[in-house]
Amino acid sequence: MRKRWLFLCMIILVGIGVLGYWKYQKTDKAVQADQDVFQSVEEAYDLIRKQSVHETSEKQLIEGAINGMAGSLKDPYSTYYTKEEAKLHREQLSDERVGIGAEITESQGRFIIISPMKDSPAEKAGLKSYDEIVQVDKERTDGKSLTELLALIRGKEGTVVKITVYRPSEERHVELNITRAAITQKSVSSKVLVSEGKNIGYISIAMFGEKTAEEWYKNTDELVKQNITALIIDVRSNPGGYLKSVAQIIGSLTKPKTTFAYMEDAVGNQEPLQLGKRDLAFEYDEQLQKLPTVLLQDEGSASASEVLSGALKELSRATIIGDKSFGKGTVQGTWPLSNGGELKLSTHKWLTPKREWIHGKGIKPTIEVEQDALYHINLPPITGNFKEGDFAESIQYVQQVLKAQGYSINRVDGYFDRTTAEAVKEYSKKHNLNNNKIMDEEFLFALRQEVVKYREKLENDLQLQMAISYLSHKISN
Structure with missing residues (x-):
């Protein structure tokens, strides 16, 4: 022994x-x-x-x-992944994963389908919004975490997974046989915004994955072809990812051999990070390097996102608009273990071009712009049944959303009082819901969807509107 x-x-x-x-x-x-x-x-x-x-x-x-x-180590970024968790972690940064193609949320121990992706195996098999997953193959979902559920759903491409759901609209259980397929994940998306007759390129980066630099190149190339006169880069709620990907993006916006950050090891040795033309995977249009640029960030912009923000700010290559970033100034390395798991450890600090360590401090925007209340409130859950006199965290979310929408709410502590009941009744009447002073699942689903649609409207995005206004003024002068 x-x-x-x-x-x-x-x-x-x-x-x-x-x-x-x-x-x-x-x-x-x-x-x-x-x-x-x-x-x-x-x-x-x-x-x-x-x-x-x-x-x-x-x-x-x-x-x-x-x-x-x-x-x-008391370091939240140093962690151990089991064999299963390590696989899921790698998939998160991959441009492709095998699954069914559905957005799933966990609420009070229940797993609810928000929506199946268009043309996904889930949609083709008949999975619907608001379905509750109760069993995967022969295994019940009771007591499982969302990570454990996803591990059950995923598998080899072409294999079939049997998912049993409870469908509230029909008050019955439905069994669906869904053939797993490779689901492509795009980390970069773009479009052209028109302001005062000028084309402004908008490009959003959700994370820095394996093929983010390639996606960036394709999207910016298309934007430049559409005669954009300025560029908005959106890394809000981007948790980071691979340093190589963000390095290539910085290289496309700055001159070759520019020092965009420093790496500091455990004994204090600092190494400048540069990217030359020969290190770039793509040939970039020189016009891209000259465009007036704004970077949008918020408190959810972390790690590699902050490397991008810190470089563009300190190199005077972009104006930063939004909120102060998260403040993660360490870099992690991952080692495989003999049991199939992985150990991730913080091995270096990264510093901005001016050698500032932003850990715990974040990067301050050039122009600070706060979103309105609906952008900061957690989305309401879509399960539960609450009435006057109840107390729950779910009720608190609903109270916050209703108050932000202008309804008369006296308290936002999660206690379902009389004013909350009246606001729920008023909201239900306005949206043709059948409930009366009751927060049932129909009410919660409708409220959640309304908040999602609100956030999708460009005119409600105050930070984006500031970026457009700033660039419109800059290119008109």
Whole structure:
């Protein structure tokens, strides 16, 4: 047992990279100290396996040990992924994943379909908005997390997954056989906005994935062909991604060999990051590098998004409009482990071109613009049935949305009082809903969809409107 446990511990240490730093010759005293540590780990392992009333496996204990070591760093960005979680994490940054093509939300332990994607396997099989997933193949969804549910739904391309849903509109359960397919994920989208007779290019980057630079090139190339006179880059709610992708985007907007950031290692050595023409995967139009540019950011713009924002701001290449960014100034490396899992560790700090570390501080916009209340409120849930006298977080979301829309609401603490009931009744009457002072699922779904549609209207986006106004003024002078 001791040899096996010591061997497993050594694997864990190799995965973390600790052995890479042991470049000095250990003394006998140091070796003895290490053995004492491993002995206490072995003792704890044996006690848990033999004495605990809770059944555990060797796999659970090993993964718990790795989780504990990662957690001891007190770094939210250093984490351990199980084999299944590692696969999902890689898929998030991939341009393609195998699945059914549906937007799913978790609400109070229930998994609700927001909408199937157009022409997706889910749509073709008959999955509908508001369906509740209750079983995948032969496995119930009760007590599962959204991550666990997605792991059940995904699988090999061309295979069939049987999904059982409860359909409230028909008050019955429906079984659907859905053939999994490769679902292409686009991280970049664009369009032309017209202001005062001038074409302004708008390009949104949802994340920095494997093919984001390629998508950026295709979209900006098309925008330039449409004679745009200015450019808006939107990285709001972009959580980051691959540094290489954001580096190539910066390279398309700045001169070759421009230092766009610095990497600082654990001992303080700083390395300038530059991108030359030979490093770019594409030939960029020189016009793109001369266009007046605005970058939109908010508190959800993090990591690689902030590398882009910090570079364009400090190199005087773009005006930053919106809110202060999130403030993530570390870079992570990921190592595979022998059990199929992965360990992600913060290995470097990144600094702006002026060598500023923005961690915990964020990047301040050049022009600060706050959105109205409906842009900051969490979307209401779409499950539940609430009446006067109830208290719940879901009610609080509804109260916030109704108050932002101008309804008379005295409190937004989640307590369903008389004024909330009257506002619900007024909203229901206005939207031809059948409920009377009751927040049922029909009411919650209608309210959520209204908020989504509100946010999709360009005229309600105050930050975007400021960007358009700023650029219109700039190109007219």
